[in-house]
Amino acid sequence: MDGLIDRVRSEFLEMPGLRLTLAQATRMWGLEAAACQQVVDALIGCAFLRWTPDGTLARVEDGTEATKLNTN
Numbered sequence: 001m002d003g004l005i006d007r008v009r010s011e012f013l014e015m016p017g018l019r020l021t022l023a024q025a026t027r028m029w030g031l032e033a034a035a036c037q038q039v040v041d042a043l044i045g046c047a048f049l050r051w052t053p054d055g056t057l058a059r060v061e062d063g064t065e066a067t068k069l070n071t072n
Contacts, residue, residue: 001038001039001042004029004031004035004039005039005042005043007029008025008029008039008040008043009043009048011028011029012048012049012059013059016059016062017058017062018058018059019052019056019057019058020056020057021055021056021057022036022037022040022057025040025057040057047060048060
């Protein structure tokens with residue numbers, strides 16, 4: 001599972017701004033739904049990914065700059 005988590009993390013690092021629904025992520029990485037959920041849960045648990053208000057997955061860091069801009 002660690003290799004798969006690293007692969008998904010790399011995808012988000014290589015494509016800044018990437019936003020995916022769980023269904024899209026499952027298709028993109030060719031995973032069973034349960035395996036995809038485990039990977040997502042692991043990456044959310046280590047504060048790498050987050051759920052956006054519109055129900056997509058995004059890097060935590062991708063929202064940081066927008067938050068900084070909105071608090072000025």
